[in-house]
Amino acid sequence: MRFELYTDASLARDIPEHQLRRGDLVRVIDHHPSANGESGYSIEVFNAIGDTIAVTAVPESALEPLRKDEVLSVRALATR
Numbered sequence: 001m002r003f004e005l006y007t008d009a010s011l012a013r014d015i016p017e018h019q020l021r022r023g024d025l026v027r028v029i030d031h032h033p034s035a036n037g038e039s040g041y042s043i044e045v046f047n048a049i050g051d052t053i054a055v056t057a058v059p060e061s062a063l064e065p066l067r068k069d070e071v072l073s074v075r076a077l078a079t080r
Helices: none
Strands: 008-011 025-032 040-046 052-059 063-065
Antiparallel strands (some): 008 025, 025 040, 040 052
16 A cells, blocks of 8 residues: 555554553654565654654554554653
8 A cells, every 4th residue: 555645644553672562553754665575764753842752764564554443541660
């Protein structure tokens, strides 16, 4: 699925190196096309008050579109 830039999506898997979990809300900020493999995206993740807490690149399969039947929630960022 192609994601529009500067829209929100959710993570389809955990990203432990950034303490992110499946279902976390992310903003799609760049597209990385691939001629012979899976395309990817740069994403930005914000905390509940809008501060950036992570910017990273993920494969397209690590993102899911938001759905009407989902409810947003908050969680504490796990500490190492």
